[in-house]
Amino acid sequence: MSGLQGSPGGSGGTPWKLEVVSVSKRYMRDGKPLHVLDRISLGVREGEFVSVVGPSGSGKSTLFRLIGGVERPDAGSIRIAGRDVTGQRGHISYMPQQPALFPWLTVRQNIVSALTIARVERKRAVRLAEEWLERVGLGDVAGAYPHELSGGMQQRVSFLRALLMPRDVMCLDEPFAALDALTRTRMQAWLLMQWEASRRSVLLVTHSIEEAVLLSDRIYVLGKSPATVRREIRVPFPRPRSQDIWTDPAFTRLRADILALLEGNGEHDD
Amino acid sequence: MSQNVPLIALGPLLMVWFGFGLLPKMILLVLVRFFPVAWSMLAGLQHAEPQLREYLAMIGASRRQTFWRLELPASLPYFFSGLKLTAAYSFSTAVVAEWLGSGRGIGYFLVLQSRGYKTTGVFAAILCIVACSLLLYGLAAGVERIGLRRLRPGAERVKGGGAA
Numbered sequence: 001m002s003g004l005q006g007s008p009g010g011s012g013g014t015p016w017k018l019e020v021v022s023v024s025k026r027y028m029r030d031g032k033p034l035h036v037l038d039r040i041s042l043g044v045r046e047g048e049f050v051s052v053v054g055p056s057g058s059g060k061s062t063l064f065r066l067i068g069g070v071e072r073p074d075a076g077s078i079r080i081a082g083r084d085v086t087g088q089r090g091h092i093s094y095m096p097q098q099p100a101l102f103p104w105l106t107v108r109q110n111i112v113s114a115l116t117i118a119r120v121e122r123k124r125a126v127r128l129a130e131e132w133l134e135r136v137g138l139g140d141v142a143g144a145y146p147h148e149l150s151g152g153m154q155q156r157v158s159f160l161r162a163l164l165m166p167r168d169v170m171c172l173d174e175p176f177a178a179l180d181a182l183t184r185t186r187m188q189a190w191l192l193m194q195w196e197a198s199r200r201s202v203l204l205v206t207h208s209i210e211e212a213v214l215l216s217d218r219i220y221v222l223g224k225s226p227a228t229v230r231r232e233i234r235v236p237f238p239r240p241r242s243q244d245i246w247t248d249p250a251f252t253r254l255r256a257d258i259l260a261l262l263e264g265n266g267e268h269d270d
Numbered sequence: 271m272s273q274n275v276p277l278i279a280l281g282p283l284l285m286v287w288f289g290f291g292l293l294p295k296m297i298l299l300v301l302v303r304f305f306p307v308a309w310s311m312l313a314g315l316q317h318a319e320p321q322l323r324e325y326l327a328m329i330g331a332s333r334r335q336t337f338w339r340l341e342l343p344a345s346l347p348y349f350f351s352g353l354k355l356t357a358a359y360s361f362s363t364a365v366v367a368e369w370l371g372s373g374r375g376i377g378y379f380l381v382l383q384s385r386g387y388k389t390t391g392v393f394a395a396i397l398c399i400v401a402c403s404l405l406l407y408g409l410a411a412g413v414e415r416i417g418l419r420r421l422r423p424g425a426e427r428v429k430g431g432g433a434a
């Protein structure tokens with residue numbers, strides 16, 4: 001089953017920000033080829049929040065490395081804002097699983113440093129950083145160093161850094177996987193609020209079904225090794241959302257569906 | 271690496287090549303001083319946090335940006351520990367250099383005293399060498415403190431102050 005039917009650009013409405021077109025990737029391991037991604041096709045429209053759900057080791061981070069241009073796919077192409085950017089870097093902003101903040105820079109400097117890499121003029125970067133840190137309630141720690149912040153706060157900074165970079169797509173790679181359950185739930189609510197206010201084009205990779213359903217407009221479910229797109233799911237819950245949807249019977253059914261897809265038989269069985 | 275080549279063997283060789291002037295002594299000093307620092311800096315470069323490197327790659331930082339933002343600051347502690355080590359070594363190197371071909375300095379004095387079996391003089395010279403080496407080491411440590419505080423203040427606090 002392919003996620004993106006036909007030519008994605010032509011389907012009217014909002015334009016595609018990111019298109020992954022039939023991308024395959026193999027690695028060599030112990031002299032044997034390891035087929036990680038098999039003809040993956042997916043897309044993110046302007047202002048859309050899209051998730052990729054897949055089991056650990058299914059190749060989600062690999063997909064991001066291809067989108068970021070850190071590696072080249074063996075086949076297929078990556079298009080961002082309508083242009084073929086396969087193997088090119090500098091078109092996305094990125095939030096990794098670990099906050100990846102520079103320990104010798106303050107919170108403010110961390111954001112400014114990233115923004116200047118994205119060619120934001122320095123003065124403007126400083127102003128943006130201060131304004132937004134204040135806006136998301138991190139104004140007090142603008143001058144602090146990352147190690148002085150809790151894990152959840154570090155991830156907020158990391159998210160803000162990605163949000164403020166003027167790039168077409170934000171790629172979030174399991175951003176909450178390393179946090180404890182309570183902090184994770186709070187961070188999901190926070191991210192939901194920030195995103196609903198900003199409406200950036202986001203591709204989120206996660207292995208948490210709850211997280212994907214809560215945050216996304218659409219979900220691509222990846223199967224295991226080599227990863228293919230098992231199904232594309234439109235999330236029916238209206239926005240603004242809250243974590244209350246987790247008790248909705250429709251959510252329970254959707255989760256069972258996705259779980260069945262992940263486990264491999266492709267059919268819903270409960 | 272160059273620490274393992276016996277300096278005594280290197281000294282006369284350098285003198286054959288470069289004469290008796292200041293040059294061979296400077297070369298000897300550079301060999302001892304420079305290589306260990308460069309070596310530990312290289313180790314530092316490779317050590318640069320892989321997560322940060324991956325982050326910079328993903329957002330499309332150039333080679334130059336990666337150097338200035340990650341590799342240089344990440345290798346500074348290695349640079350300074352190399353510098354400290356070298357400071358301790360370099361004084362004795364200078365002494366050896368003098369010993370080998372000079373009419374002045376502690377090295378020369380040491381040779382004269384030991385030729386005449388003047389133990390007191392030899393001890394005095396050794397004491398002087400140790401004191402000077404320690405002084406240089408202290409100096410390098412001071413430079414390290416100031417340098418790290420200036421260039422990577424956050425990381426320095428991690429080392430000194432513990433978690434917040």
Ligand SMILES: Nc1ncnc2c1ncn2[C@@H]1O[C@H](COP(=O)(O)OP(=O)(O)O)[C@@H](O)[C@H]1O
Nearest residue numbers: 027028029036055056057058059060061062063
């Ligand atoms: N550079 C590489 N060389 C060889 N194998 C790799 C490389 N990168 C990832 N892999 C393998 O590809 C698979 C997918 O990895 P990854 O994309 O990190 O999965 P995920 O992010 O979904 O957990 C894993 O089996 C991993 O061991």
Ligand SMILES: [Mg+2]
Nearest residue numbers: 060061173174
């Ligand atoms: Mg991963």
